[in-house]
Amino acid sequence: xxxxxxxxxxxxxxxxxxxxxxxxxxxxxxxxxxxxxxxxxxxxxxxxxxxxxxxxxxxxxxxxxxxxxxxxxxxxxxxxxxxxxxxxxxxxxxxxxxxxxxxxxxxxxxxxxxxxxxxxxxxxxxxxxxxxxxxxxxxxxxxxxxxxxxxxxxxxxxxxxxxxxxxxxxxxxxxxxxxxxxxxxxxxxxxxxxxxxxxxxxxxxxxxxxxxxxxxxxxxxxxxxxxxxxxxxxxxxxxxxxxxxxxxxxxxxxxxxxxxxxxxxxxxxxxxxxxxxxxxxxxxxxxxxxxxxxxxxxxxxxxxxxxxxxxxxxxxxxxxxxxxxxxxx
Numbered sequence: 001x002x003x004x005x006x007x008x009x010x011x012x013x014x015x016x017x018x019x020x021x022x023x024x025x026x027x028x029x030x031x032x033x034x035x036x037x038x039x040x041x042x043x044x045x046x047x048x049x050x051x052x053x054x055x056x057x058x059x060x061x062x063x064x065x066x067x068x069x070x071x072x073x074x075x076x077x078x079x080x081x082x083x084x085x086x087x088x089x090x091x092x093x094x095x096x097x098x099x100x101x102x103x104x105x106x107x108x109x110x111x112x113x114x115x116x117x118x119x120x121x122x123x124x125x126x127x128x129x130x131x132x133x134x135x136x137x138x139x140x141x142x143x144x145x146x147x148x149x150x151x152x153x154x155x156x157x158x159x160x161x162x163x164x165x166x167x168x169x170x171x172x173x174x175x176x177x178x179x180x181x182x183x184x185x186x187x188x189x190x191x192x193x194x195x196x197x198x199x200x201x202x203x204x205x206x207x208x209x210x211x212x213x214x215x216x217x218x219x220x221x222x223x224x225x226x227x228x229x230x231x232x233x234x235x236x237x238x239x240x241x242x243x244x245x246x247x248x249x250x251x252x253x254x255x256x257x258x259x260x261x262x263x264x265x266x267x268x269x270x271x272x273x274x275x276x277x278x279x280x281x282x283x284x285x286x287x288x289x290x291x292x293x294x295x296x297x298x299x300x301x302x303x304x305x306x307x308x309x310x311x312x313x314x315x316x317x318x319x320x321x322x323x324x325x326x327x328x329x
Contacts, residue, residue: 028309030301032076032324036121036274036316039110040213041065042085043102053209054279055286057318059085065106066113068321069120075324079119081169081316082106085215086129092137093129093152097159103128107163121167121196122160124181126152133211133218135172135225144225149174154184161190169251171198173225178245196274196314197247200235200261202227206254206280213279235261239269247271249314254278256303259310266311274314275307282318 015025041060042049048058060068065082072080084103086095095101103122110120126149127135136149149172157168168185170177178197185193203226211218227234235252242250250269252262253276266273281303289296300319307315317323 028305030304030308030323030327032327033078034308034313034315035077035304035320035324036079036081036119036314037068037072037077037320038081038083038276038316038318039065039068040083040085041102041106042215043087051209051213053212053283054318055283055290057213057279057282059213062105062109066109069110069113069118072321072324073114073117075321076328077118077320077324078314079121079167080110080114081121081123082110083123083214084128085213089129089131089217091131093126096126096129096152097155099159099162101159104159104163107160107165111164111166119166120164121169122165124153124156124160124168124170125172126156127172127216127218128214131217133216134220135222136174142220144174146174146176146225150176150180153177154180157181157184157193158188158190161185161188161193165193167194167196167248169196169198171201171251171253173198173201173222173227175241176245178242178247182246194248195246196249196251197242197245198253199238199242199247199250200227200252200258200265202229202254202258204229204254204257204278204280206257206278209279209283229257232261232264235265236268239265243269243271249274251276252312254281255307255312255315256281259306262307262310262312272313273311274316275310275312277303277307277315277317277319279318 045061048060048064051057086102125135134144136144139145160168203223249272251274252258255275255277262275285299288294
């Protein structure tokens with residue numbers, strides 16, 4: 001008997017030979033319930049309006065929103081995240097917490113359509129509602145006033161909960177936002193409404209198409225409150241604060257350029273971790289696929305798998321319903 005027979009050479013390719021074998025030993029799996037679909041609704045819109053920079057994504061009317069929520073529930077995804085575009089914007093985002101405001105109406109329609117078939121989430125931020133496009137109230141010098149903004153967030157949280165939302169997503173990166181929102185919700189009797197904290201939200205170039213989607217009128221940039229892309233340890237500090245303040249889930253945004261941060265956050269906390277595959281990530285894949293430069297379906301699946309592999313339990317992606325239908329087919 002030869003030495004090679006006694007000590008056979010390992011051949012990892014044996015586990016790659018067929019689709020059945022590859023599926024059997026796959027270390028990371030996507031599930032429809034891991035996916036959340038962001039949806040935009042615009043006030044007084046009669047028909048869905050395509051968003052040029054985000055192929056396949058639209059601004060919804062309330063009627064088409066209901067249809068999209070029903071299709072999402074039927075596809076088996078875990079949730080929807082609602083963003084709203086009001087007709088009127090002002091310095092304090094006064095439409096953001098009105099009981100009859102477009103976001104509260106959208107929440108009501110989504111909950112009425114889906115019930116508990118999926119989680120109805122809502123963005124809790126002022127940028128869609130302010131005429132200056134910032135995520136908070138500005139002081140006399142034009143800087144975002146952290147504490148004045150928190151007062152607005154508390155009012156928004158109660159308004160969204162009153163409309164029936166299951167989970168709020170504070171995305172403004174204000175110091176102390178989770179604690180203030182938790183106190184407001186609990187004080188108003190909404191102890192069952194959970195908080196998905198945008199814990200590590202970076203000042204990213206990949207948000208560009210999103211700003212078209214919500215018709216943002218941003219003046220300047222958000223670098224004084226969103227995180228510097230150069231920083232990773234800072235995300236751990238933000239994580240500790242959000243967990244101490246009562247976050248039920250935490251978020252890293254964007255996803256693909258921050259997989260290292262996502263992995264670190266996932267390794268250091270005991271609550272579910274979400275990641276947001278943002279508008280610029282969608283736009284890059286769609287634009288390259290439209291030119292024949294890459295295989296669209298494979299690229300979508302590969303990017304989502306990488307986010308899941310890096311530690312995300314929940315993935316917000318504009319391809320959520322499409323991918324979920326493929327996964328459950």
